[in-house]
Amino acid sequence: MPNPFFRFKQFTICHDRCAMKVTTDACLFGAWCAALLEGHSGTALDIGTGTGLLALMLAQKTALQIDAVELDTEAALQAAENRTAAGLANVRIITGDIRTLDLPRYDLIISNPPFYEAEIVSADARKRSAHHDGGLTWKELFGVIGRLLTEQGKAYLLLPAKRRKDLDRFLRENGLHLQQLVQVRPTERQDASRLMVAIGRNPQPLEEESLVIADIKGYTPRFSELLKDYYLYL
DSSP: OOOSEEEOSSOEEEOTTSSSOOOHHHHHHHHHHHHHHTTOOSEEEEETOTTSHHHHHHHHHOOOEEEEEESSHHHHHHHHHHHHHHTOTTEEEEESOTTTOOOOOEEEEEEOOOOOTTSOOOSSHHHHHHHSSSSSOHHHHHHHHHHHEEEEEEEEEEEEGGGHHHHHHHHHHTTOEEEEEEEEESSTTSOOOEEEEEEESSOOOOEEEEEEOEETTEEOHHHHHHHTTTSTTO
16 A cells, blocks of 8 residues: 655655655656755745645745645645645645636746646546646646746746657747756666756746666765755665
């Protein structure tokens, strides 16, 4: 039986009532965002917070006031419990549909959105919404980012590598520009499986990186450096 929680150094994420569990990719993405934004203040929006993982990882290292929005009621309740247990007062959990909520514009937006639009859909409705685009399509997601991001703001997304062309198309359609791109590879011998990206309204020279998660010795130095303040055994 899967473990109902994932323990980090400064907080624990319970995920037994959430469709999507804590994953290595999500942890890496949260740590990457937190490293880039360490010490920042201002406002941030987490779209589809699920367990609250990304919001709590960001809250640990920043002074941002974070609104974490979740459509699924059970997941939102568990995210709120995780937030309370962590004692991180700068995170507010909001239950609702990001497409219709009346929200202000944000300095920063983060999201680990659904991955598999137009592919075979899970029979579990909650998992389908969390893992596929059945709840929020990419077109809608990028539309929300275009509407809610401040003029100088940045949005950070974790995306499947095979949808790079879709990313470029939706950026063009919403007047957004790719500013940072990290290709995440499970091992040195494998192709990139995920993209971690930073986007904004203003064009600028693209910063690119290839990040390998593991080698024959275990986690790579780059992965370990990012996760050392979160993972218990790093």
